[in-house]
Amino acid sequence: MDIEKSTDELVVQMQSITKKFPGVVANDQVDFELRKGEVHALLGENGAGKSTLMNVLAGLYKAESGSITVHGKPANFGSPREAIEAGIGMVHQHFMLVPSQSVTENILLGLDEPRFRMRLTEYNHRVAEMADKYGLHVDPDAKVWQLSVGEQQRVEILKMLYRGADVLIMDEPTAVLAPSEIDELFNTLRSMTDQGKSIVFISHKLHEVMEISDRVTVLQKGKVTSSGLYTKDVSRADLAHLMVGREVVFRVEKKEVQVGDVVLDVKGLEALNDKGIKSLNGVSINVREGEIVGLAGVAGNGQNELAEALVGLREAIEGSVTVNDQDVTNKPVKLGIRHGISLIPADRAKVGTAPNLSVTENVIMKNYDQKPIANGWRVNKKEAGKYATGLKEAYDIIVPTIDTSVRLLSGGNLQKVILAREISSEPKFMVAVQPTRGLDVGAIEGVQKLLLSQRESGAAVLLISEELEELLSLSDRIYVIYEGEIMGEIDDGDIDKIGQMMTGTPLEQIGKEGVN
Amino acid sequence: MADISVKESAPKWKFPFKIKIENRVDNPPRWLSPVLSLAAVVIALLIGALVIWIAGGDPWAAYTHIAKYSLGSWGVLSDTMVKAIPLMLVGLACSIAFRMKLWNIGAEGQFFLGAFGASMVVLLPVLPMEAPKWQFILVSAGFGMFFGALWGFVPGFLKARYNVNEIISTLMMNYIAIEWNNYFIYGVWSESGFQMSRMFQRNAWLPRLSDLAKRWPFFGGLTTHFGIVFAVVAALILWWVLSKSRWGYEIRLIGDNPRAAEYAGISIKKNIVLVMIVSGALAGLAGASEIMGVVHRLQGAISPGYGYTGIIIAWLAKLNPLAVILASILFGALILAGREVQPSGIPTLIQGLIMVFLIASDFFYRNRVRITRKVED
Numbered sequence: 001m002d003i004e005k006s007t008d009e010l011v012v013q014m015q016s017i018t019k020k021f022p023g024v025v026a027n028d029q030v031d032f033e034l035r036k037g038e039v040h041a042l043l044g045e046n047g048a049g050k051s052t053l054m055n056v057l058a059g060l061y062k063a064e065s066g067s068i069t070v071h072g073k074p075a076n077f078g079s080p081r082e083a084i085e086a087g088i089g090m091v092h093q094h095f096m097l098v099p100s101q102s103v104t105e106n107i108l109l110g111l112d113e114p115r116f117r118m119r120l121t122e123y124n125h126r127v128a129e130m131a132d133k134y135g136l137h138v139d140p141d142a143k144v145w146q147l148s149v150g151e152q153q154r155v156e157i158l159k160m161l162y163r164g165a166d167v168l169i170m171d172e173p174t175a176v177l178a179p180s181e182i183d184e185l186f187n188t189l190r191s192m193t194d195q196g197k198s199i200v201f202i203s204h205k206l207h208e209v210m211e212i213s214d215r216v217t218v219l220q221k222g223k224v225t226s227s228g229l230y231t232k233d234v235s236r237a238d239l240a241h242l243m244v245g246r247e248v249v250f251r252v253e254k255k256e257v258q259v260g261d262v263v264l265d266v267k268g269l270e271a272l273n274d275k276g277i278k279s280l281n282g283v284s285i286n287v288r289e290g291e292i293v294g295l296a297g298v299a300g301n302g303q304n305e306l307a308e309a310l311v312g313l314r315e316a317i318e319g320s321v322t323v324n325d326q327d328v329t330n331k332p333v334k335l336g337i338r339h340g341i342s343l344i345p346a347d348r349a350k351v352g353t354a355p356n357l358s359v360t361e362n363v364i365m366k367n368y369d370q371k372p373i374a375n376g377w378r379v380n381k382k383e384a385g386k387y388a389t390g391l392k393e394a395y396d397i398i399v400p401t402i403d404t405s406v407r408l409l410s411g412g413n414l415q416k417v418i419l420a421r422e423i424s425s426e427p428k429f430m431v432a433v434q435p436t437r438g439l440d441v442g443a444i445e446g447v448q449k450l451l452l453s454q455r456e457s458g459a460a461v462l463l464i465s466e467e468l469e470e471l472l473s474l475s476d477r478i479y480v481i482y483e484g485e486i487m488g489e490i491d492d493g494d495i496d497k498i499g500q501m502m503t504g505t506p507l508e509q510i511g512k513e514g515v516n
Numbered sequence: 517m518a519d520i521s522v523k524e525s526a527p528k529w530k531f532p533f534k535i536k537i538e539n540r541v542d543n544p545p546r547w548l549s550p551v552l553s554l555a556a557v558v559i560a561l562l563i564g565a566l567v568i569w570i571a572g573g574d575p576w577a578a579y580t581h582i583a584k585y586s587l588g589s590w591g592v593l594s595d596t597m598v599k600a601i602p603l604m605l606v607g608l609a610c611s612i613a614f615r616m617k618l619w620n621i622g623a624e625g626q627f628f629l630g631a632f633g634a635s636m637v638v639l640l641p642v643l644p645m646e647a648p649k650w651q652f653i654l655v656s657a658g659f660g661m662f663f664g665a666l667w668g669f670v671p672g673f674l675k676a677r678y679n680v681n682e683i684i685s686t687l688m689m690n691y692i693a694i695e696w697n698n699y700f701i702y703g704v705w706s707e708s709g710f711q712m713s714r715m716f717q718r719n720a721w722l723p724r725l726s727d728l729a730k731r732w733p734f735f736g737g738l739t740t741h742f743g744i745v746f747a748v749v750a751a752l753i754l755w756w757v758l759s760k761s762r763w764g765y766e767i768r769l770i771g772d773n774p775r776a777a778e779y780a781g782i783s784i785k786k787n788i789v790l791v792m793i794v795s796g797a798l799a800g801l802a803g804a805s806e807i808m809g810v811v812h813r814l815q816g817a818i819s820p821g822y823g824y825t826g827i828i829i830a831w832l833a834k835l836n837p838l839a840v841i842l843a844s845i846l847f848g849a850l851i852l853a854g855r856e857v858q859p860s861g862i863p864t865l866i867q868g869l870i871m872v873f874l875i876a877s878d879f880f881y882r883n884r885v886r887i888t889r890k891v892e893d
Binding site (some may be wrong): 222312313332333334335336337341345350351352354355356357361364365366368369375377378379381403404405408457 | 543553700760761762763764768769772773776777778779780781782783
């Protein structure tokens with residue numbers, strides 16, 4: 001490794017940073033250093049601890065142990081304000097701007113100057129000058145709500161520069177941008193480093209890291225797998241491997257199941273996300289009877305949109321979804337339910353259940369209008385109670401009574417309520433999104449067993465997860481999704497290939513770029 | 517969590533109790549909700565008493581007066597019921613909407629449109645002058661409900677289709693409704709230049725208890741009218757719908773978590789429109805029964821803000837249709853006999869205080885307050 005540049009001034013040095021959250025070690029003895037004038041990428045999967053590490057640096061979190069020096073001086077920031085005073089500014093994924101105010105007003109927000117009179121024309125000039133200097137083109141007088149996402153991001157960057165930041169932490173800055181805006185952002189980043197700023201670029205997208213960064217540090221499950229490599233010395237395959245790693249895969253006991261006919265058949269599915277941007281682009285997948293098919297991908301690559309489009313919660317603008325040869329594309333959710341489509345939503349509390357309603361009222365959510373629970377116009381409370389008691393016992397839901405509000409349940413029990421409801425409807429096709437996220441080990445095992453039991457009883461299961469281990473141990477084959485497109489399908493559990501596909505290399509291109 | 521301690525000089529005395537506020541981790545007991553409602557009323561009355569006392573009055577005398585002239589005899593009790601009837605119906609109208617977290621504060625306007633619809637039956641006329649009473653009862657109630665429902669449908673549709681905030685639209689439509697009525701009483705149906713329509717003929721009036729006085733002299737002079745049947749029947753039906761029916765389950769599910777409802781395949785838009793229609797129809801029925809049972813003509817001042825009082829009643833009853841009946845009688849008494857104390861001030865003040873304490877009492881519903889003896893450390 002060449003060391004010619006190592007004489008460059010160290011701007012930030014973080015040593016053996018450890019940060020714990022209840023139940024997880026987000027950062028485990030992490031080292032990180034940033035030199036003047038470089039773009040240093042911080043690469044890792046979701047939950048690898050990238051954002052946590054940078055939040056520690058930016059004064060949002062306090063680390064349990066470890067030391068930070070900024071410009072050679074020890075630093076321990078108690079608040080983002082202190083961090084910015086030391087020249088460290090973070091641009092978060094979610095912008096913190098006031099939509100109804102102008103760019104300049106947003107930039108001045110919270111500062112001591114100007115004191116009373118806003119003197120906006122004067123400050124507009126200053127902002128415009130600064131914007132010009134770094135190529136961050138945005139009209140200082142425009143209201144934030146009128147700006148595109150890319151322009152809003154520039155305002156956030158300007159906000160930090162205006163406060164005197166010379167270290168900019170960009171938390172997944174490209175996640176919200178259109179491709180042309182990404183190019184523009186990269187130009188801006190370059191012009192900033194040319195003028196002596198240093199940039200931390202948090203990302204899980206390999207090609208972007210390869211394109212923009214000088215050096216790269218890779219995190220995996222809170223630990224550094226490689227620190228400060230020169231980007232030009234590594235290949236994408238190396239990085240993918242460092243990022244995803246190769247663990248001994250814990251195999252759950254999986255019975256042989258005769259795979260039957262195709263149940264779910266998706267062809268060329270396209271859909272928009274909530275912001276109106278296309279987030280599914282020609283997705284074609286199928287799942288057969290007695291099969292668990294995994295869908296791997298870093299969060300936010302269209303998984304939620306796919307799950308919603310499959311059950312009818314999101315409009316498909318192109319393509320088709322058929323279940324057991326019934327066309328259910330853009331059909332009402334209820335019709336899907338009648339055709340045996342079932343969804344375990346990613347957000348248990350916000351989508352999967354009604355918090356203030358009882359366990360009984362939550363388990364009858366999908367069959368309250370079916371006999372025997374429905375009796376004409378009436379909900380038969382007795383039958384509903386019997387049904388809920390049955391599920392409580394069968395799925396071992398730990399709850400004082402079936403009349404208890406589900407908001408009082410633990411995550412594991414809440415998930416059991418949802419699984420009990422969904423499985424008892426005997427679905428032909430089930431989508432499970434992140435079914436074990438946030439659960440403890442015992443609950444995870446329980447949920448996984450239930451999914452396997454679905455497979456054994458001949459249902460088709462699509463398992464959407466960010467946990468590669470889980471996907472590998474449960475799935476019969478795995479699709480990988482990246483930016484709304486299926487990168488390929490794997491049935492031998494080749495984790496390196498999955499890793500590369502997760503970061504944007506289509507299966508057919510893997511191995512073509514040469515081995516480093 | 518709050519620690520309250522009082523510091524004193526030697527010997528060091530410490531406030532011996534610790535007050536801790538924590539989130540409830542279990543379902544609150546069943547009795548808590550009515551007890552909190554009652555407490556809100558009691559505290560409001562106490563503060564009212566304080567105000568009367570400061571103003572130099574005798575609170576005890578004022579309250580006994582209110583009680584006597586609202587509940588003290590069959591005659592005044594009957595008058596209290598007359599006040600309570602429109603309150604019950606608007607209280608129900610608010611309850612069903614609020615159950616779905618649809619903030620219909622347009623019951624006032626729906627009430628006016630209901631009154632208009634019922635008047636139309638007599639004044640247009642829809643029914644001939646000498647049509648039998650039962651026809652007037654049914655047709656005027658039907659017209660009142662239809663026009664109230666129409667006034668509920670508009671904001672419901674706007675919310676479902678264009679996501680227009682129903683708080684604003686229902687509130688604004690109140691003014692339109694009142695002006696709409698004014699147009700008719702100043703112009704179209706004005707009786708020789710007065711701002712009111714002609715008096716309805718007697719066979720269009722809702723029957724009153726006093727109509728039975730010929731057979732049972734006991735009912736002589738009692739003004740309670742047939743609207744009470746509308747109100748009680750509506751409360752029973754609504755109670756059944758909300759707690760027993762499939763539709764009621766859908767309303768509660770949407771009210772608690774619209775995203776979960778959508779995921780269960782329940783159409784939120786359809787239900788927004790339906791609930792607003794039913795809510796408007798109930799408020800419209802209130803207007804119709806007030807016109808046909810009490811006022812007997814279309815005029816300007818037909819509501820002392822019934823539609824807004826309905827909001828307080830719905831909350832006081834914790835959106836339970838049966839409790840709405842009781843809450844309405846309480847407010848009916850307050851409105852009727854309160855006038856004896858002061859035409860506006862104190863009784864309205866008490867109403868407002870009840871609302872404030874009701875909202876505040878929600879804190880105790882969600883949190884548990886523990887008072888423990890401090891342990892010396």
